[in-house]
Amino acid sequence: MKLSFTLNHNALTLETEPDRRVIDLLREDLGLTGTKEACGEGECGACTIRVNKELRLACLMIAAQIEGCSIETIEGLAGPDQALHPVQEAFVQAGAVQCGFCTPGMVMAVTDLLEAIPDPDETQIRKALSGNLCRCTGYQKIMDAAQLAAKKENKCLP
Amino acid sequence: MPAVILPQTLDELLDLKAQGHTILAGGTDLFVHMRNKKIQPQTLVCLDQLKDKGLREVADTGDEICIGAAVTHSRLIQNPLVQQHFPVLIQALDTLGSPQIRNMGTLGGNIMTASPAGDSLPPLYVLDAQVELAGKNGSRRMSLSRFITGPGATGLNPEEILYRIWIPKQPSYDLHHFEKVGHRKSLSIAILSMAALIGLTGDRKIRAVRLAWGSLGKTIATSPETEKRLMGTPMDDPAGFILAAARIREEVSPISDVRAGADYRRQVAGNLVLRLCQGPLEPLKQGPGAV
Numbered sequence: 217m218k219l220s221f222t223l224n225h226n227a228l229t230l231e232t233e234p235d236r237r238v239i240d241l242l243r244e245d246l247g248l249t250g251t252k253e254a255c256g257e258g259e260c261g262a263c264t265i266r267v268n269k270e271l272r273l274a275c276l277m278i279a280a281q282i283e284g285c286s287i288e289t290i291e292g293l294a295g296p297d298q299a300l301h302p303v304q305e306a307f308v309q310a311g312a313v314q315c316g317f318c319t320p321g322m323v324m325a326v327t328d329l330l331e332a333i334p335d336p337d338e339t340q341i342r343k344a345l346s347g348n349l350c351r352c353t354g355y356q357k358i359m360d361a362a363q364l365a366a367k368k369e370n371k372c373l374p
Numbered sequence: 375m376p377a378v379i380l381p382q383t384l385d386e387l388l389d390l391k392a393q394g395h396t397i398l399a400g401g402t403d404l405f406v407h408m409r410n411k412k413i414q415p416q417t418l419v420c421l422d423q424l425k426d427k428g429l430r431e432v433a434d435t436g437d438e439i440c441i442g443a444a445v446t447h448s449r450l451i452q453n454p455l456v457q458q459h460f461p462v463l464i465q466a467l468d469t470l471g472s473p474q475i476r477n478m479g480t481l482g483g484n485i486m487t488a489s490p491a492g493d494s495l496p497p498l499y500v501l502d503a504q505v506e507l508a509g510k511n512g513s514r515r516m517s518l519s520r521f522i523t524g525p526g527a528t529g530l531n532p533e534e535i536l537y538r539i540w541i542p543k544q545p546s547y548d549l550h551h552f553e554k555v556g557h558r559k560s561l562s563i564a565i566l567s568m569a570a571l572i573g574l575t576g577d578r579k580i581r582a583v584r585l586a587w588g589s590l591g592k593t594i595a596t597s598p599e600t601e602k603r604l605m606g607t608p609m610d611d612p613a614g615f616i617l618a619a620a621r622i623r624e625e626v627s628p629i630s631d632v633r634a635g636a637d638y639r640r641q642v643a644g645n646l647v648l649r650l651c652q653g654p655l656e657p658l659k660q661g662p663g664a665v
Contacts, residue, residue, distance in 0.1 A: 217378075234378035235418065257406040258475060259561055270448070270477045276405045277478075278398075280378040281422045325473070346560035347472025 221282050224292025234280035239263050241279055242289060250290035250320045254349075261348035264321035265289050271328050271347070290320035293327060303327045306365035307358075314352035321348045326362045330369055336362070377417045384426040388510045390419045392533040397421065399444055400479035402471065403487050428538060429482075432456060441539045443482025447471075447494075450481060459543050462550035462569050463497040469554045470494065472561050482536045488522045489563075490629070491589040495522070496569035497552055499586035499594045501541050508537035515540065522593050546582055547571040553649060554588070555642055557633075564589045565634045568646040578609045585647075590628050590639060599625045600647065615651035619644035 220229040223246070232241060242248045242265070254262040256275050263274040266288040293301035300308070303326050313319050322345065329336055329344035336344070341362045350358060379395065381387040391397065396415035398404055407413040421429070421444055429444040432453050439455050447467045450456050457464055470476055470484070470493040484494045485505065495518070503518045507530060518539075521529050530536065549572040556562030566589050573582030583604045587595040600622040607614030628639035 233375065234420075235376050257409060258402055258471075261472065261474060264474055271474045272478050273402075273474045276401050278378065278401075278405075278418075278420075280380055280418075280420045281398075281401075283380070283423065344473060347474045 217280065219279055219283055221284060222286040224288055232279045234278065236279040237275060238265070238277040238279060238282060238287075239274035242274060248289050248291050252317050252320060254317065259349070260318070261321040261325065262318055264324045264348065266324060266328060269328075269331075271325060288324075290323060293323065301327065302368040303330065303361075303365040306368055307361045310357050310361035310364050312353060312357040312361035314350075318348060318350040318352075322350065322358055326365055329362070330366055334370055335366055338363075376415050378420055379417060380420050380423040382423055382425055384424070384428070384508070385510075387419065387421070387424060387426070387535065388508065388533075390417075391535050392510055394532060395419045397535065399483040399486075400446065402475050402479040403483065435540075438540045438542050441481055441541070443485075443536045443538060444480050445482075447476040447479050447481065447484075448473075451476070460497065460501060460541060460550070462500065462552050462571060463494065463541075465550065465552035466493050466497045466554070466567070466569060469552070469559070469567075475561070481539060485518065485522070485539070486528065486530070486536055488524070488526050488528050488593075490525055490591060490593055491564045491567070492594075493554065493564065493567065493588065495594045496567055496586040496588045498539070498541070499596065500569045500571045500584040501544060504540045505536055506538040506540060507531070507534040509534040513537060519594070519596075525592055544571060547573045547584070549574070551650065553646055555646070563633065566590060566628075566639050566642050566646065568643070570650060572609075572650070574609065580604050580607045580609065587626070587643065589633070590626055590643065592629065595626060597622055597625050604647075609651065612648075612651055615648050619647040622647050 217234045219232050239253050242251050251265055251274055252262040253275055254260045258273050258276045264271055265274045267285050303323050307313055307323060325345055325348050333340055341359060379390055381390055395417040398418045398420050429442040431442050432445060432455055433440045434455055439459055447470055451464055451467050481494055484492050498518050504515045505518055505521050506513050506515050523529055551570040554564045554567040556564050569586045571584040572580055575581045583601050585597050585601055600618050603618045603621045623640045623644045626643055628636040630636045
């Protein structure tokens with residue numbers, strides 16, 4: 217099918233199979249390997265993207281479902297000069313990255329949270345990250361990164 | 375490799391269903407089953423381009439709230455009508471899956487999966503929800519408790535779709551409560567869940583009560599004997615709830631499965647009844663017609 221959608225703020229039209237998984241479309245056809253696949257069945261959140269400003273799982277969607285949609289992946293967060301997004305910077309500063317496999321999904325979830333709630337409390341952060349598994353860090357540094365990112369976005373920090 | 379069809383209208387959708395094709399709603403169960411080769415549909419009917427409002431809106435029709443089958447869990451949690459009238463449903467949906475799953479999965483999908491552990495089902499049982507099934511020759515309504523006939527089994531005819539869910543407003547219940555026991559809070563399938571509606575007298579004795587249980591039997595279980603035992607119990611009287619907890623442990627015959635044994639479920643069922651006395655119950659927000 218001919219598929220038209222917006223990918224990281226750029227309009228795109230391509231030819232694909234309608235039942236192509238969105239994760240495969242992104243990683244294999246478009247070379248956007250930031251979005252990861254781990255469990256492949258919606259349990260881990262590694263493939264988290266945003267579809268029309270809502271977090272979704274690219275492993276449980278097919279191409280036909282994103283016709284006309286606006287898709288955001290981890291690659292779309294950096295600014296035009298490739299400067300890291302404040303949430304990405306916070307993950308680096310807090311040391312919230314170990315093997316890195318869950319990081320894109322975590323960053324997408326924190327970014328989504330901070331757009332809805334700029335100054336979240338700990339419970340809100342934990343709930344926002346409840347669909348994302350990390351097997352390395354024990355989550356505390358990821359919590360720290362989310363809190364640091366909130367401070368950055370609220371301009372409390374340089 | 376299934377073909378994918380994107381109907382634009384309800385008529386097209388009903389035509390496709392009559393031809394025996396599989397409907398893709400949120401995909402959070404269907405794609406997992408397809409990956410595990412439990413289901414191998416030749417054609418998927420994708421709802422994303424459908425213009426029909428009925429499947430996607432939540433409407434106040436007077437005595438009832440009508441919910442389109444394709445409304446996602448997140449949209450329901452955010453919906454003021456659902457928040458006002460059915461706190462028990464909000465509490466349950468809040469425990470369903472994860473934020474991502476709640477953004478994708480639909481109420482209709484959770485019903486059609488008809489899992490004994492389906493998180494929306496115990497609340498919909500105590501709320502006396504009805505399903506509206508639509509086909510090319512019109513639509514019919516039936517109670518959800520009659521519609522679900524077993525694990526994964528419903529009374530849907532092959533040419534029908536689950537179109538809308540109708541829930542009567544509940545002015546006679548003052549307290550709404552849902553609790554789920556699982557291995558962790560998110561993304562866990564319930565070991566046991568309980569939805570409760572309680573109506574109180576002026577001196578806070580139980581004058582009306584509905585209980586429904588997830589993951590206890592092959593479908594959602596009810597417990598009329600325990601409900602009877604709870605009638606007249608003061609909300610702050612542990613003795614009354616201890617008797618009711620003993621009653622539920624006798625009344626139920628739980629399943630044993632990979633998540634827990636029957637004895638454990640029996641014990642926990644009593645504990646959840648005890649929690650009605652001890653726990654913080656969310657008062658029903660005042661609605662039009664609410665006491």
